[in-house]
Amino acid sequence: MAESMNDNDATGALPGWFLATRRGVDLVTGALNVAGTVLILGLMLLVNADVIGRGAFNAPISGVPEMVSMSIVAIVFLQVAQTFRQGRLTRTDILLGWVERHSPRVRQAIEMFFSLAAILLVWQIITASWPLFERAWTRGTYEGTIGAFTAPIWPVKLIILVGCGALLVQLALHALAAFLRLMRGAQA
Numbered sequence: 001m002a003e004s005m006n007d008n009d010a011t012g013a014l015p016g017w018f019l020a021t022r023r024g025v026d027l028v029t030g031a032l033n034v035a036g037t038v039l040i041l042g043l044m045l046l047v048n049a050d051v052i053g054r055g056a057f058n059a060p061i062s063g064v065p066e067m068v069s070m071s072i073v074a075i076v077f078l079q080v081a082q083t084f085r086q087g088r089l090t091r092t093d094i095l096l097g098w099v100e101r102h103s104p105r106v107r108q109a110i111e112m113f114f115s116l117a118a119i120l121l122v123w124q125i126i127t128a129s130w131p132l133f134e135r136a137w138t139r140g141t142y143e144g145t146i147g148a149f150t151a152p153i154w155p156v157k158l159i160i161l162v163g164c165g166a167l168l169v170q171l172a173l174h175a176l177a178a179f180l181r182l183m184r185g186a187q188a
Contacts, residue, residue: 018173018180022177032078032082032162036078036079039071039074043068046067062148066143069143070156073160074155077160077162078163080163080167084171108179108181108182109178109182115175118171119172122167125160126165126168133161136154137154141153
């Protein structure tokens with residue numbers, strides 16, 4: 001399955017403009033993934049510092065639970081597009097492999113249908129998340145308790161939109177690659 005996501009199995013069959021576009025999108029997706037990984041490392045350091053500060057010095061770091069909860073959401077959306085691109089989302093590979101052995105064109109049709117359905121779902125998430133981002137931005141909504149720790153929530157809402165946007169583009173490229181392979185098979 002990772003082969004179909006990476007287009008390694010049919011790179012010669014895909015047009016150069018598509019491969020160039022895919023490389024550019026992959027750079028952005030990879031950068032978001034790296035940002036998510038850096039956030040994981042920072043979160044790990046923060047939690048360890050909080051535990052050590054709490055246990056050894058009786059001085060916990062304020063706001064760690066709030067930062068952890070917001071960071072987990074941010075990490076998921078920073079890394080979801082790369083997860084899809086690498087073929088690591090949950091799927092039924094056994095069924096897809098069986099279908100491909102019997103009819104590669106049907107496999108490509110299923111891949112295209114999957115991508116189009118996922119595009120609709122991700123679009124719904126974007127349209128539902130946009131007003132939440134706008135509200136958090138204009139109202140200055142925050143997480144935490146005044147006097148102890150507060151953090152604005154709009155950056156996480158923005159990351160949700162950016163991550164969904166990157167996933168949407170990856171899904172569109174996946175659907176287009178399946179369509180191009182399907183058309184190539186029709187011409188062969």
